[in-house]
Amino acid sequence: MKKLLILGAGTAGTMMANHLNKKLNKNEWSITIIDQDEKHYYQPGFLFIPFEIYSEKDVIKEKRRFLPPGVEFIQSPIQIIEAEKNQVKLNDGKIIPYDILIIATGCRIVPSEIEGLDEGWRKNIFDFYTFDGSVALRNKLKEWKGGRLVVHLAEMPIKCPVAPLEFLFLSDWFFAKKGIRKDVDITYVTPLGSAFTKPRASAVLGNLFVTKNIHIVPNFNVSHVEADQNKLVSLDGKEVEYDLLVTIPTNMGDEMIERSGLGDELNFVPTDKHTLQSKNYENIFVIGDATDIPASKAGSVAHFEAEILTENIISFINNKPLEAKFDGHANCYIESGYNKAFLIDFNYDVEPVEGTFPLAGIGPFSLLKETRINHLGKMAFKFIYWNMLLKGIPIPTVPPHMKTSGKKL
Known part of the structure; x- marks a missing residue:
């Protein structure tokens, strides 16, 4: 019996376990998945917890319930991948061999990469990229009376690149509903030259900064934080003062990748961008x-x-060329507050443009436009995630390759 081993039972690992369980010959292949955590988190939901739109029960479920029968689940920290020996060593010393390995260990925020950040952590410096961080920030916002709110992006790449913008827009709405928007100065501090990485989308989303009275400090490459002075300091000496700092620190791959010698300087694994095979x-x-x-x-x-x-x-199992090619397809709803949202759909070669999605001329969603239907799509995604995506069920009319139909290219 040959063994296919998946490291990580988060979004990607769980989907692969479900996809492959349907495809592999069970008389020839076994599937094992390893993860140290018992709980599965719906990470897009972390954005909504600080604003009391979602609660804990919306984002947490048991990992095992999404794994198909017959897939072995080992709950354990992983010490190292010994790629030359085709085996993985767990923290307790147990050796798990494999014939094929899938690395789905995700990424994490690393606050310690920014000097001084730890000194104000969970006092007046918060994140919303972790479950604990989003809950702590919710509790802080309940009592916060206003002042200078700074949302800070340390560096790219990050998980969900639109999430910092969504947090800004939802903050504007949240404080307006509380009746204290006039008492809150909202500023976005980013190392990018504009609001977003894609030029067309950045131009559209950047207009919201003006209409919502949100300031932006671009090209800000952080040096350190002076937590006792409530200051962000850049490499070239610029300073931004805050009363409440919501930061997206450096994102890095799992520490186990570094121990295994398989990653780059941020612990991400060098991967063929089309076949998804390790380089x-x-x-x-x-x-x-x-x-x-x-x-x-x-x-x-x-x-x-x-x-x-x-x-x-x-x-690969059948000794055939890897002909399926990933085109970089990404599809993201962007909450803009007041029960409205944008939608962008793009890939390696095509940036976000206007149009209709998923059906040309019909929609029902509008690309790069702010609509209530897009917001409803965002809110419906939680159901789709738990009931379709994790289980490896295809979404009708949304293939893995980006469609050009319906787009104003």
Whole structure:
């Protein structure tokens, strides 16, 4: 019996377990998935917790309930991948061999990468990229009376590149509903030259900064934080003062990747951007946030990658060329407050443009436009995530490759 081993039972790993359980010959292959955590978190929901739109029960479920029968689940920290020996060593010393390995270990925020950040952590410096961080920020916002709110992006790449913008727009709405918007100065501090990485989308979203009275400090490369003085300081000496700092620190891959010698300087695994095969080991494949590919680190990307990677693993098993190609397809709703949202759909070669999605001329969603239907799509995604995406069920009319129909290219 040959063994396919998946590291990580988050979004990407769980989808791969479900896809491959349907495809592999169970008389020839076994599937094992390893993760140290018992709970599965709906990470897009973390954005809504500080504003009391979602609660804990919306974002937490048991990992095991989303894994198909017959897939072995080992709950354990992983010490190291010994790629030359085709095996993984767990923290307790147990050795798990594999014939094919899928790395789906995701990424994490690393506040310690920014000097001084720890000194104000969870006092007047918060994050919303972790469950604990979003809950702590919710509790802080309940009592906060106003002042200078600074939302800070340390560096790219990050999980869900639009989330900082969504937090800004939802903050504007949240404080307006509380009746204290006039008492809150909202500023976005970013190392980018504009609001977003894609020029067309940045121009559209940047207009919201003006209408919502949100300030932006671009090209700000952080040096350190002076937590006792409530200051962000850049490498060239610029300073931004805050009363409440919401930061998106450096994102890095799992520390185990570094211990295994498989990652780059941020612990992301060098990966072929089309086949999702490791650039260094032919029987290792990488998916989701663990890769170094130039695609968004988002759940939709992992969903599209999973369909491509499943095809390529079947081809690999049958000694055939890896002909399925991932095109960098990403699909993101962007909450803009007041029960409205934008939608963007793009890939490696095509940036977000206007149009209709998923059906040309019909929609019902509008691309790069602010609509209530887009907001309803965003809110419906939680149901789709728990009931379709994790289980490897394709979404009708939304294939893994980006469609050009319906787009004003």
